[in-house]
Amino acid sequence: MKIGVxxxxxxxxxxxxxxxxxxYDVSVFEKEGVVGGRNASIRTGEYTFDVGPxxxxxxxxxxxxxxxxDRDLDDYVDVVPLDPYYQLIYSDGSKLKLGPDRGEVKESLxxxxxxxxxxxxxxxxxxxxxxxxALPALQRGYYKYSDLLSREVLNMLPVLRPFTSLxxxxxxxxxxxxVKIGFTFQSKYLGMSPYNCPSMFSIIPFIEHKWGIKHVTxxxxxxxxxxxxxxxxxxxxxxxxxxVREIEIESGKARGxxxxxxxxxxxxxxxxxSDFAWSIKNLVPEKKRGxxxxxxxxxxxxxxxxxxxxxxxxxxxxDLEHHNVLISEDYRRNFKEVETDKVFPQDPSLYVQxxxxxxxxxxxxxxxxxxxxxxVPNLKGEVDWEEGREYYRELTLGRLKEGAGLGDLEDxxxxxxxxxxxxxxxxxxxxxxxxxxxxxxxxxMLAFRPRNKFEVFDRAWLVGGGTNPGSGxxxxxxxxxxxxxxxxxxxxx
Numbered sequence: 274m275k276i277g278v279x280x281x282x283x284x285x286x287x288x289x290x291x292x293x294x295x296x297y298d299v300s301v302f303e304k305e306g307v308v309g310g311r312n313a314s315i316r317t318g319e320y321t322f323d324v325g326p327x328x329x330x331x332x333x334x335x336x337x338x339x340x341x342x343d344r345d346l347d348d349y350v351d352v353v354p355l356d357p358y359y360q361l362i363y364s365d366g367s368k369l370k371l372g373p374d375r376g377e378v379k380e381s382l383x384x385x386x387x388x389x390x391x392x393x394x395x396x397x398x399x400x401x402x403x404x405x406x407a408l409p410a411l412q413r414g415y416y417k418y419s420d421l422l423s424r425e426v427l428n429m430l431p432v433l434r435p436f437t438s439l440x441x442x443x444x445x446x447x448x449x450x451x452v453k454i455g456f457t458f459q460s461k462y463l464g465m466s467p468y469n470c471p472s473m474f475s476i477i478p479f480i481e482h483k484w485g486i487k488h489v490t491x492x493x494x495x496x497x498x499x500x501x502x503x504x505x506x507x508x509x510x511x512x513x514x515x516x517v518r519e520i521e522i523e524s525g526k527a528r529g530x531x532x533x534x535x536x537x538x539x540x541x542x543x544x545x546x547s548d549f550a551w552s553i554k555n556l557v558p559e560k561k562r563g564x565x566x567x568x569x570x571x572x573x574x575x576x577x578x579x580x581x582x583x584x585x586x587x588x589x590x591x592d593l594e595h596h597n598v599l600i601s602e603d604y605r606r607n608f609k610e611v612e613t614d615k616v617f618p619q620d621p622s623l624y625v626q627x628x629x630x631x632x633x634x635x636x637x638x639x640x641x642x643x644x645x646x647x648x649v650p651n652l653k654g655e656v657d658w659e660e661g662r663e664y665y666r667e668l669t670l671g672r673l674k675e676g677a678g679l680g681d682l683e684d685x686x687x688x689x690x691x692x693x694x695x696x697x698x699x700x701x702x703x704x705x706x707x708x709x710x711x712x713x714x715x716x717x718m719l720a721f722r723p724r725n726k727f728e729v730f731d732r733a734w735l736v737g738g739g740t741n742p743g744s745g746x747x748x749x750x751x752x753x754x755x756x757x758x759x760x761x762x763x764x765x766x
Contacts, residue, residue, distance in 0.1 A: 274764050276300065276529050277540035279517050279556070282310030283746060284736030285546025286500035287753025293509040294342040295761055301509065301536075302530065304516035304702075308545075309497035311701060311708070312746065319637045320585035320688050322644055323494050327626045328462075328596070329487040330480055331747035335496065338754060342503060349499035351490035353631060358486040359596035362676060364620075368631050369455050371530040372592070373485055385449045392446035396456065399446070400479035403432040407476055410512075411742040414755045415720035416728075418595060426719070434472040437716055442472035450604075458598055461624070461648060462745045464576020464709030466608035471715060473537050477745075485496050490594065491634050493746070505654060520545070520733070522561045527733040542732045542760055546753075548574065549723055549739025550704025550711065557755070563729035574717060576744065577611050577711035578694035580665050584646040585688030589641040593627040599676040616656025617661060623647040640687065645669060651694060652706040666691060710738035718743070725756045726763075734760060 311325035357372035381389040410425040457467035522757040529539040629641035663720040694706030727733040734756040738744030758760035
């Protein structure tokens with residue numbers, strides 16, 4: 274059976290590895306000259322940056338995919354556990370460092386509120402139970418609404434708390450707002466505010482503490498490189514610089530792919546790993562999309578976008594942790610500006626990765642890289658990024674100098690690259706510039722999310738953050754595994 278895969282992102286590569294290992298004739302078509310998509314690298318001179326993901330969590334999912342292909346992930350990449358996982362820097366100058374030692378975590382929390390140290394125990398116990406019930410529901414496919422009555426979903430219902438926000442959920446364990454922020458900022462991984470993110474996602478900070486946060490030498494982009502290497506070792510056909518123009522659909526079935534050069538190739542099945550919101554509007558004629566009309570897509574809820582600043586420096590800030598989160602003074606207002614008002618946040622929270630304190634391969638000796646991510650409105654707002662690009666650069670640098678103590682930062686910039694929401698849309702084919710894909714509100718999860726076995730036309734499967742289970746690197750790997758196994762069930766191994 275011939276399978277055509279659109280895009281060489283992490284979900285696509287996970288599916289492709291499993292399918293080629295099972296004996297399928299698999300071709301992956303990537304528009305860029307490198308693999309990874311948002312999991313790729315930016316390389317210039319001797320500096321290397323991850324484009325997107327920088328936290329490696331739940332690495333056992335990718336390890337299981339490699340094991341299914343009779344390979345060991347550690348033979349391909351060097352995985353480095355981090356301690357601390359990250360630090361939060363608040364507007365009043367206080368800091369919270371969280372890491373793998375539970376005793377140290379509790380001691381750190383007690384510095385904010387002694388009672389919240391005990392809250393960590395109840396948080397851990399509560400979310401251990403929640404994860405045990407939720408994980409099986411997030412590791413299965415949803416192909417019809419009746420799948421919501423599956424054993425896995427019914428088992429999850431007692432811990433779902435669907436009408437409770439993540440922020441209110443954390444209030445069960447912590448009273449100090451700064452502590453609650455330390456266990457809710459992870460809603461950023463979903464591109465959502467903790468004030469409207471479903472309470473179920475308290476499992477994300479718990480996952481950090483259960484399995485740790487890790488780095489990969491050379492950057493997390495090396496995971497995509499490893500998956501591509503495995504794919505070609507197993508006999509897969511990887512074609513870079515080969516953009517797809519259209520999915521050919523006949524009689525309600527995906528039959529092949531039309532490429533930018535006008536050629537057409539037929540396949541027995543298509544895996545769409547490119548961004549769903551962009552791809553459904555650009556690769557499928559509207560009359561063949563069923564319910565996913567332009568109006569339907571415009572009306573769906575999307576994650577925030579991100580303003581990205583990649584800096585190569587001629588010095589190393591060795592007093593800054595590997596992962597750092599700067600929290601705005603008015604945390605709630607910051608999210609309102611991004612999600613509701615869709616305007617430039619004036620005092621933004623932001624994330625700063627300083628990976629050179631862990632990994633010397635990313636910059637020349639004595640130099641370093643900084644990766645800065647600022648949550649900003651997606652393109653459904655009316656922010657003018659052509660005009661605002663330089664303005665937001667200055668605002669972001671100001672936050673770094675003041676909030677992170679990098680007062681001399683501008684004196685040491687050796688290389689600089691900016692990615693705005695417009696760039697995400699135009700250069701990376703990200704629909705609405707929504708970096709984290711479709712939002713994860715209750716009406717866009719599980720069977721209500723675009724399905725791994727696509728529901729509109731046959732012989733097409735979806736992988737990536739726009740389908741089940743959702744955005745975030747581990748769940749994107751899982752989407753690839755779910756789709757691959759469903760293809761095997763459909764066609765036979």
